[in-house]
Amino acid sequence: MNFVDFLLQHSPALIVAIPLLGAFLTPLVSRINNKVRNIFVIIILLITTSIVLLLALDVFAGNIHTYIFGAKDLTLPVVRILFEVDAMSAFMAIIGSILLLVSVIYSWSFIEENSGLDKYYTLVLLLAAGMFGMMLTGDMFNFFVFLEITSIASCALIAFWTNKGKAVEAAFKYIVISSLAALFVLFAIALLYGQYNALNIAVLGSVIQFSYLDKIALVLLVAALAMKAGIVPMHMWLPDAYGRAPASVTIILVGATQASLYGVFRVCFTLYGNTINLSPTSIGWIIVLLGVITMLIGVSMALIQSDFKRLIAFSAVAEIGFIFLGIGTGLTLFANNQMFGLIGSTAMSGGIFHIINDSLDVGLLFLVAGAVYYATKETSLDKMGGLARNMKYTTIFFIIGLLAISGIPPMNGFASKLLIYESTFQLNPILAIVAILSSIMLLAVFVKVFHSVFLGPAQPKFKDVKEVPKTMLFAMGIIASIIIIFGLFPDLVINNIVEPAVNALINYSEYIRQVIPTFTGGF
Amino acid sequence: MSIFESLLNTFETGSGFWNPIVWLVVILIVFLIIHILRGFGNKNYKVDTEQTKPFLSGNPEYSKEKMHIKGSNLYWGFTESLKWIFDNLNKMHTGNTSDYVLWFVIIISVLFLVVGLI
Amino acid sequence: MIFNFPFIAVIALILIGLYAIIFRKNLIKMVIGITIIQSGVNLFLITLGYREGAVAPIFTSLPSGTEIPQGMVFPIPQALTLTSIVIGVAVLALMLSLIIHIYRHYGTLDVRKIGGEK
Numbered sequence: 001m002n003f004v005d006f007l008l009q010h011s012p013a014l015i016v017a018i019p020l021l022g023a024f025l026t027p028l029v030s031r032i033n034n035k036v037r038n039i040f041v042i043i044i045l046l047i048t049t050s051i052v053l054l055l056a057l058d059v060f061a062g063n064i065h066t067y068i069f070g071a072k073d074l075t076l077p078v079v080r081i082l083f084e085v086d087a088m089s090a091f092m093a094i095i096g097s098i099l100l101l102v103s104v105i106y107s108w109s110f111i112e113e114n115s116g117l118d119k120y121y122t123l124v125l126l127l128a129a130g131m132f133g134m135m136l137t138g139d140m141f142n143f144f145v146f147l148e149i150t151s152i153a154s155c156a157l158i159a160f161w162t163n164k165g166k167a168v169e170a171a172f173k174y175i176v177i178s179s180l181a182a183l184f185v186l187f188a189i190a191l192l193y194g195q196y197n198a199l200n201i202a203v204l205g206s207v208i209q210f211s212y213l214d215k216i217a218l219v220l221l222v223a224a225l226a227m228k229a230g231i232v233p234m235h236m237w238l239p240d241a242y243g244r245a246p247a248s249v250t251i252i253l254v255g256a257t258q259a260s261l262y263g264v265f266r267v268c269f270t271l272y273g274n275t276i277n278l279s280p281t282s283i284g285w286i287i288v289l290l291g292v293i294t295m296l297i298g299v300s301m302a303l304i305q306s307d308f309k310r311l312i313a314f315s316a317v318a319e320i321g322f323i324f325l326g327i328g329t330g331l332t333l334f335a336n337n338q339m340f341g342l343i344g345s346t347a348m349s350g351g352i353f354h355i356i357n358d359s360l361d362v363g364l365l366f367l368v369a370g371a372v373y374y375a376t377k378e379t380s381l382d383k384m385g386g387l388a389r390n391m392k393y394t395t396i397f398f399i400i401g402l403l404a405i406s407g408i409p410p411m412n413g414f415a416s417k418l419l420i421y422e423s424t425f426q427l428n429p430i431l432a433i434v435a436i437l438s439s440i441m442l443l444a445v446f447v448k449v450f451h452s453v454f455l456g457p458a459q460p461k462f463k464d465v466k467e468v469p470k471t472m473l474f475a476m477g478i479i480a481s482i483i484i485i486f487g488l489f490p491d492l493v494i495n496n497i498v499e500p501a502v503n504a505l506i507n508y509s510e511y512i513r514q515v516i517p518t519f520t521g522g523f
Numbered sequence: 524m525s526i527f528e529s530l531l532n533t534f535e536t537g538s539g540f541w542n543p544i545v546w547l548v549v550i551l552i553v554f555l556i557i558h559i560l561r562g563f564g565n566k567n568y569k570v571d572t573e574q575t576k577p578f579l580s581g582n583p584e585y586s587k588e589k590m591h592i593k594g595s596n597l598y599w600g601f602t603e604s605l606k607w608i609f610d611n612l613n614k615m616h617t618g619n620t621s622d623y624v625l626w627f628v629i630i631i632s633v634l635f636l637v638v639g640l641i
Numbered sequence: 642m643i644f645n646f647p648f649i650a651v652i653a654l655i656l657i658g659l660y661a662i663i664f665r666k667n668l669i670k671m672v673i674g675i676t677i678i679q680s681g682v683n684l685f686l687i688t689l690g691y692r693e694g695a696v697a698p699i700f701t702s703l704p705s706g707t708e709i710p711q712g713m714v715f716p717i718p719q720a721l722t723l724t725s726i727v728i729g730v731a732v733l734a735l736m737l738s739l740i741i742h743i744y745r746h747y748g749t750l751d752v753r754k755i756g757g758e759k
Contacts, residue, residue, distance in 0.1 A: 079717070141721055148728045152735060159739060165746030169755050172668070172739045173620050179675055179732045180624060180662070186725060187655070187682050193718070194689045219634040223627065233626045236616055286637055297612065304602055304609050306595040381594025386587075410546050418541070444598070452594035457587045488543045620671065620752055624662045 004054070011055040012067040012083040015093065016133045018048050023125035030118035038108050041121045045104055045128065049097040052132075056090040060500045064514045066138065078200045078515060084138030086511055087500035088352075092135040092262045094497070095356050098482070099255040099363055100128050106367055106475035107248040109468070110374055111160075120160060127153035127252055134259040138515070140189045140271075141199045143263065144182060147228075150256050151178035158245040158253070170240040177237045181224040188217040188224070201271055202515035205508060210275035218283065221267045228260035231324065232294040235317045239301075242313035247370020250309065251363040254316065258359055261323065265505060268331055273508030276334050284332030291324030292431060295438040302445045306381050308369045311449060312362065315405065315442055319358040325435060326351020326420045329427050334506075343423045345502060350419030352505075353498045357404070357412045357486065364401040364479045365446075368394055371468045371476070372453060381452045388454040390465040395454050397476045402450060404483050406443035412483050415490030647688040654681030668743065668750045672736050679729045683722050690718030 007014070022044035030037035059065060067083040068074055074082070085093075104124065111120065130153055133146030155178070159171035189199065191213050198204050208214060227234035238257070242250050268283060298318025305311035330348035333340045369379075371394045378384055388395040404411035407418075417439060425432035467473070486493050504511070512519045568574045577584060584590065602609055654677055661674025691714055696704060698713040707713065740750065747755050 141724075145724060145728065148732070152731055155735060155739075159742070162742055165743070165755075168739055168742040168746060172736065172743060173623065175732065175736050175739065176620050176662070176671065176675065177623055177627075179736075180627070180678070183675070183678050183682050187685065190682065190686050190689060190718075190721075193686075193721075199717075215638050216635075219631060219638055223631045223634055227627050227630075233615070234623070234630055236618075236623050236626070239616075240618070282637055282639070286634060300608065301612055301616070303598065304595075304613070384594075385591040409541070410543070410550075415541060448594060448597045451592070451597060456591035459587055459591065461588075488546070490541060621663050621666070624659070628659060628663070 007051065008054060008058055010067070011051050012065055012085050012136050013069070014051050015048055015055070015136060016083075016129050018044060018051070019125045019128040019132065023122045023129065026122045026125060027118045030121070034117065037118065037121060038104075041125065042101075042104055044125065045097070045101050048128065048132075049101055052090070052093045052097045055085060056094055059085055059087050059090040060496065062500075064504075064510065066514055074515065078198065078203050081142050082138050082200065082515070083136045084202065084511065084514060085136050086514075087504035088262070088265070089135050089504075091352070091356070091497060091501040092258065093132055095258060095359050096128070096131050096135060096255045098479075099251050099359060100124070100131075102363065102367075102475045102478055103248045103251045105478070106251070106370070106472055108471040110248050110370060110472055111246055114160075116160075120157070123153045123157050124249075124252065127157065127256065131252075131256055131259050135262055138201050139199055140192065140201060140204065141186075143201075144186050144189060147182050147185060147260070147263070148179075150259065151175065151182060154178075154241075154249075154253055154256050157249040158241050160246055160249060161244075164244070167244040170237075170244040173237045174241045177234075178228060181228045184220045184224040188220040191217040191220075200515060201266065202512045205271050205274055206512045206516050206519045208272060208275055210272070214272075214275070218267070218272055221271075222264060222283070222286075225260050225263040225267065226290065229257055229264060230294075230317050230320055231290050232297045232317065232321070235294070235298070238317055239310050239313040242316065242366070243307060243310035247309070247366050247373065250313075250366045250370075254359050254363055254366070257316075257320070258355055261320065261355065265327060269334075269505045270508045270511050274512075276331075284328050284330075284334065287324050287328030287331060288431065289328075291321045291326075291328050292434050294318065294321030294324060296321075296434060299438045299441040299445065303441060303448075308372065308379050308381055308384075308449065308453070309366065311381070311445065312365045312369055315365075315445055316358070316362040318438055318442060319354070319362060319405070321438070322417065322420060322435065323351050323354050323358060325424060325431065326354060326416075329420075329424050329431070330506075332427065343426045345506070346419055347423035347427070348502045348505065349494055349498050350416050350423060352501050353490075353494060354413075354416035354420065356497075357416050357483075360479050360483050360486070361401055361405040361411075361413055364397060364476060364483065365405065367472070367476050367479070368398045368401060371472055374468050374472070375465050376462060381449065384453045384459075385456040385462075386454075386458040387462060387465065389458050390462060391454075391467050393467060393473050394476070397473075397480050398450065398454065400480045400483060402443075402446040404487070406446060407439045408443070410484070410487045412486035412490070414487060415494070647684060647691075651681045651685040651688070654678065654684065666752050668740050668752055668755075669737075671752065672733065672740065675736070676729070676733060679725070683725055683729075686718045686722045686725065690715035 022041065026037060026041060029040045055065065065085040066074065069081045071080055107120070111117065114120070127150060130146045130149035134143060134150060137143050137146060155171050155175040158174055159168050161167045192204055193199055195211070195213055196204055196207050198207070230238035242253060245253060268287070295318050298314050298321055302311050302314035302318065305314060326347045330340070330344040330351065333344035371391070372384070372387065373379055375391060376384065376387070400411065404413045407413040417435070421432045421435055424435060509519060658674045658678030658681060661677060662671050665671055665674065695712055695714045696707060698716040743755060744750060749755065
């Protein structure tokens, strides 16, 4: 067995273990030198990213990986913790690793002047471990543990600027909300465990009955994870947290939010996949309606904000609504084979493609907001103006982000939004109209930002403002180039990355059969 | 070479399509039009004279800070005419942690109703 | 009926906790509310693994004549509860330390006075 095979076999564990190990080594390494520490963290994340890519390549080729902790082979009944990586998990892990890597490169200059940076990097790596764990795990209780690790690490990072009272307050709101959500998730897991005596997602998925208690567990899981994903009207912690955290943290928080979103889809499609015929379309319609409300309220609130990062946070809420709309449309038609083939799979591709587009677009805009803050020390839109004269490259990146988030070709948002519009139009035209309206309002929101921050006469107080350091520009450049590549060649991305992820969600029986080979069911 | 060929594939969604080459051609044409239009401009103006000053219907120019339209003043008409919506939305966002949890409980009870438990 | 009593206690604890978070205005009392919910969930987990008259599942110190495995309680819910308690302590410590910072900045623990940003 050569090294690559060995790496591939153990990759699900390594993706979590390497950042975890790195997290506890970081305080030691930072005793040496600040530069050495930064390079160390970047190398740790580079190694993780390359293992993620290696695993993803194999998973997209059609193999589902399982990794059993503490044993060589799987024995039934399943009592061990196991990681199960299908294309959807790998897809999410790719998003997470891109965001983490960009964030760490950006942090190099962005928070250079702050103290306590060894703790900052430790927490970033812990957050990475928690995030990857949530995405890769195949065990419900393990999912809860990683959810809590993610919450604790991100809460501490939101409060990183403790000298600002608002940041601490936002962190407190975040921890109250996320610990409450996690407790309800645990309660739902206990309900499932009490009935079926199993914690493994695949085992639970094979025996689930959709009894009265199962319905309670489904509601609790969907509501709690949707709250962590920032669905209106449970989104209010999100603008506070995103708005007050340092920009380099916010971009990772986007990834952590997507991990909760992944949890919702895993629960709806895999855990409850076998019972989808018993609950005719109601949970799908719930998700569609929540998505529609999220889009409308998200953009409306974004329109009247006057704080740069808070405004972007509200538009991030709206973007999550698009994802919910797309995937909810798929879930609504899931039981109906014929309709699903016509509309549902398109809607699901749109929704899943939009997960990566949303995290890249919103991430880029947050980085731009951070760059403007770094250069001017201002966050209020009312106090800025004429910055395009001083910060040429940042302005270009902002324009790219603006076009991408509002779904204008040739940026990546266009392709996924087009898929969502067309498929939802066939389900119900009103949904598509609302989606297009929200998209137009998003454009309006960011045109407002563009005018008030970058255009206008040169302000005397910003005479000495310079362009941000090269590492920050480089980090923004990475995301911007991915956005343009995805926008120019959406066909390539959809065929090679998105389609496998969609199929992984739809064919839940494949996921279950990986653990229980005798399982018969599904389509 | 197949990967490069697949790059240029047309991406079909059912009623729309997307092809990078078409898009690049459109961009080129737009830039050509912009270039031609710019060519019509008058080049022989005198720098640092009245000719390069902004003309505000004869009014004097204010200081640079006052000339810039601030972020919260943009879309004034829109937000003013839909004030009742935005006022209600603002009232909803209290910033109070208890209210956030209350919304969570409300959503759980609504979901219980919809799924058919109560 | 008597065996359902722990489950009623679980529901009661969760509802009391939610009441404390939603209607109490002091941050520390809200944190106590979260801790109560946590105790409720932990009690639920422990109750799931309970068997009447069974002993702790420690193989080396079983009383003689214990039936294996019928005479022992389920070990997995206990492991889960232990993990959940450890996580709960970490969250509790984090929340209380944040409250200290909030008190330093705002000089109050009233949830209505610290929130609300535009």
